[in-house]
Amino acid sequence: MAYVKHWVNDEKLNETEKDKLKFDGLEIFKEIPLYAEGGFDSIPKEKWAMFKWAGLYLQKPKEDGYFMMRVCVPSGILDYDQAVTLAGIARDYGRGIFDVTTRQAVQFHWLRIEEIPDILNRLEQVGLSTAGACGDITRNIMGNPLAGIDPHELIDTRPIVKEVFEYFQFNQDFSNLPRKYKMSISANIHNAAHAEINCVSFVPATKEIDGEEVTGFHVKVGGGLSARPYLAEKLNVFIRPEQVKEVAVALTTIFRDFGYRAKRTRARLKFLMADWGPEKFREKLLEYTGPLPEAGIDQVQKWNAGYFYGVHPQKQEGTKYIGLNVPVGRLSADEVFELARISKEYGKGEIRNCNSQNIIIPHIPDEKVEDLLKEKVFERISTQPENFLGYAVSCTGIEYCNLALTETKERMRVLAEYLDREVTVDAPVRIHMTGCPNSCGQRQIADLGLQGIKMKSKEKNALVEAFEIYVGGTLDGGGKFNEKLKGKIDAEYLPEVVKALLLDFKERKQQGESFYDF
Numbered sequence: 001m002a003y004v005k006h007w008v009n010d011e012k013l014n015e016t017e018k019d020k021l022k023f024d025g026l027e028i029f030k031e032i033p034l035y036a037e038g039g040f041d042s043i044p045k046e047k048w049a050m051f052k053w054a055g056l057y058l059q060k061p062k063e064d065g066y067f068m069m070r071v072c073v074p075s076g077i078l079d080y081d082q083a084v085t086l087a088g089i090a091r092d093y094g095r096g097i098f099d100v101t102t103r104q105a106v107q108f109h110w111l112r113i114e115e116i117p118d119i120l121n122r123l124e125q126v127g128l129s130t131a132g133a134c135g136d137i138t139r140n141i142m143g144n145p146l147a148g149i150d151p152h153e154l155i156d157t158r159p160i161v162k163e164v165f166e167y168f169q170f171n172q173d174f175s176n177l178p179r180k181y182k183m184s185i186s187a188n189i190h191n192a193a194h195a196e197i198n199c200v201s202f203v204p205a206t207k208e209i210d211g212e213e214v215t216g217f218h219v220k221v222g223g224g225l226s227a228r229p230y231l232a233e234k235l236n237v238f239i240r241p242e243q244v245k246e247v248a249v250a251l252t253t254i255f256r257d258f259g260y261r262a263k264r265t266r267a268r269l270k271f272l273m274a275d276w277g278p279e280k281f282r283e284k285l286l287e288y289t290g291p292l293p294e295a296g297i298d299q300v301q302k303w304n305a306g307y308f309y310g311v312h313p314q315k316q317e318g319t320k321y322i323g324l325n326v327p328v329g330r331l332s333a334d335e336v337f338e339l340a341r342i343s344k345e346y347g348k349g350e351i352r353n354c355n356s357q358n359i360i361i362p363h364i365p366d367e368k369v370e371d372l373l374k375e376k377v378f379e380r381i382s383t384q385p386e387n388f389l390g391y392a393v394s395c396t397g398i399e400y401c402n403l404a405l406t407e408t409k410e411r412m413r414v415l416a417e418y419l420d421r422e423v424t425v426d427a428p429v430r431i432h433m434t435g436c437p438n439s440c441g442q443r444q445i446a447d448l449g450l451q452g453i454k455m456k457s458k459e460k461n462a463l464v465e466a467f468e469i470y471v472g473g474t475l476d477g478g479g480k481f482n483e484k485l486k487g488k489i490d491a492e493y494l495p496e497v498v499k500a501l502l503l504d505f506k507e508r509k510q511q512g513e514s515f516y517d518f
């Protein structure tokens with residue numbers, strides 16, 4: 001039975017909300033074949049925004065008709081056929097570019113509307129989807145990229161993520177949320193899925209119930225970044241693994257029905273949590289789920305920021321996983337083909353995306369590790385990256401993004417390589433660069449966050465690309481966002497300024513101390 005859209009007659013609805021009432025975003029999938037036949041000019045301008053529900057954004061400049069496509073990869077886990085299919089799409093249609101995102105998804109660029117039906121068909125053949133990869137809907141579900149092989153997980157979360165992801169896929173009861181909506185589900189004790197910056201996140205916990213130690217989850221609600229970042233807050237409930245889907249559906253229903261729809265800038269779930277607080281949120285949740293036990297013992301011990309470099313034992317004896325650096329998250333199609341081939345030849349063909357924009361190749365028998373590491377592709381996609389390039393994260397930036405104020409990807413790579421030559425540090429420094437106040441590059445949780453802006457040139461006769469600098473972000477101990485340093489830096493001088501900042505930090509810090517500690 002369809003739900004009642006109680007907000008239909010609300011006079012305060014913003015313009016996007018009014019459009020969403022006229023046209024459900026997921027309906028765009030039905031129209032794509034028609035537009036593919038008619039060409040880009042056959043798409044009415046008012047429909048452009050609806051392509052987001054199919055994971056499609058128009059690149060900059062929109063009038064040129066090139067699309068960026070985001071593909072959901074729940075928990076970041078790809079099997080061989082999926083990896084090869086994605087590499088083929090990048091090669092055949094996307095000018096060879098394959099980007100790993102900070103939510104474990106994959107992004108392509110340069111796609112034409114005429115090509116989209118074939119791309120969607122190829123994805124469907126291997127069980128992949130773009131539905132909900134963008135838009136006001138449940139996005140890709142983040143998880144533990146080591147799920148099922150992780151010596152540091154309490155539960156194999158793969159079946160739970162699959163169940164929740166599939167429930168929300170193409171589900172028109174939940175395709176009109178007030179704004180984008182991000183979930184994570186992980187039982188890794190090192191907070192591999194960045195719980196505090198998700199709208200809803202399930203984190204590992206234990207509780208004694210009727211004399212029995214039960215392993216399950218706590219749930220954190222109301223996290224999110226962008227211009228007004230919030231850290232998610234824990235609700236006082238304990239959730240058994242088999243209840244995760246029910247709780248996820250209840251929380252999403254609450255967001256759908258009580259989230260704000262008057263102003264886009266206040267529509268994320270974090271604003272509802274900020275107004276209600278965790279206790280009212282818990283009471284509302286229980287109205288949907290019935291009684292849940294109170295919270296037990298948190299099992300998250302620290303935050304690894306999504307990094308897994310090197311060779312590590314899996315929980316399956318005699319088997320290793322290999323953590324690899326993808327500089328600023330960008331691979332070529334040829335590299336993905338090669339990584340898939342290697343993964344299949346030495347292991348089971350899987351590739352796993354991390355939210356640090358890096359990858360993991362799992363299931364390598366101990367005796368094959370040495371030979372695998374001699375493969376040429378690992379000269380660039382390294383197991384032991386440098387302290388800056390290995391921990392550099394970047395959003396898409398002005399190359400393709402309509403909201404960007406500055407170039408980011410290439411600039412971040414060049415900056416990190418420069419710092420690796422110029423500055424020696426005894427602990428990695430996580431630098432995140434974004435091209436605007438939005439936070440696809442998760443600037444707020446970086447040791448050093450670089451946020452793109454425009455400023456007047458020295459001669460005051462033009463606008464130039466510039467950056468604000470933020471220091472000291474972390475998700476350790478519940479999290480803390482980085483803080484802005486005074487002033488802004490012309491992009492031309494950014495490398496020297498960041499170098500000077502790091503040298504000063506290095507001189508004054510203790511051995512192994514991070515920006516957060518400092």
Ligand code: SF4
Pocket residue numbers: 395396397398401402403404405434435436437438439440441
């Ligand atoms: Fe675009 Fe801004 Fe997101 Fe970067 S952070 S991809 S510039 S919207």
